[in-house]
Amino acid sequence: MKSCFAFSISLSFLLVLLSVYTPSSESAPPNYLDHYCPNETLFAPNSTYQSNLNTLLSNLSSAATADTDGFANATAGQNPPDEAYGLFLCRGDVNASTCSDCVATAKQDILRICPNQRVSVIWYDECMLRYSNQSIFSVEEELPSLMMWNPGNITDPAKFVQAEAKKSTATVTTAIAVPLGVLLVFLSLACGFVQGEATKTHELVQEEAGN
Known part of the structure; x- marks a missing residue:
């Protein structure tokens, strides 16, 4: 079954949800x-x-x-x-x-x-x-x-949604406590891995970053 999920890139809190992680290319121009x-x-x-x-x-x-x-x-x-x-x-x-x-x-x-x-x-x-x-x-x-869409195939949507919810909560909760840098969270699924990445602007206090 083909499914889509949305992710949001906001101004104060940059949240990127990807089904497959692709390392950055040093030579490629910005996308x-x-x-x-x-x-x-x-x-x-x-x-x-x-x-x-x-x-x-x-x-x-x-x-x-x-x-x-x-x-x-x-x-x-x-x-x-x-x-x-x-x-x-x-x-x-x-x-x-x-x-x-x-x-x-x-x-x-x-x-x-x-x-x-x-x-x-x-x-x-x-x-x-x-x-x-x-x-x-x-x-x-x-x-x-x-808002963007990932048109990738999800073989078990219910399991994916459940894992995505757990991963998002873990990512945001942990990122609040991380003073700088990026947090990567991986959860294992029967169909592969779900990755979450969160980056917050550094001038936000913990309460603001968590909202």
Whole structure:
């Protein structure tokens, strides 16, 4: 029987559920997934916000080349509403080079895909990049999110759903206690393995990460 299950990539808590684990490739370009451009607030070309945004994205891209554990946030500007806030979060199992390449690509793509936007998010399989004209640090948010489908075959849907529920609970519960990095959880099934991966943005406190 063919079945599908959804997974969500949120802003504050990046949760990736995969039926089969594939190691990251160092040479492959970032795998673009989706973007969010609400078109609610725009900035004028050559404006103060654009200058601050360019500075912000350059700083984030530079930070990705340093030892940041796959996460960094930054601000640019001092006077609202022209302040720019941003962050990137790389998947916990990718190496520093892959993380840096993904953020550099995201920096270019987000300006091209979401031109003149004060608020934007872009997702890749390896990382996410977000910026806003309002503070987004230590803020618990579930939206916007990205829903995707795995069209893989599941021979025993009931057993899979049961194992998936146990794995998700174990992944989230343990990730709350992990200060940095990525948590991988494996559960054995008759049809193979179910893997869960969780990465939280590092400025979230435990209570926020668990919600």
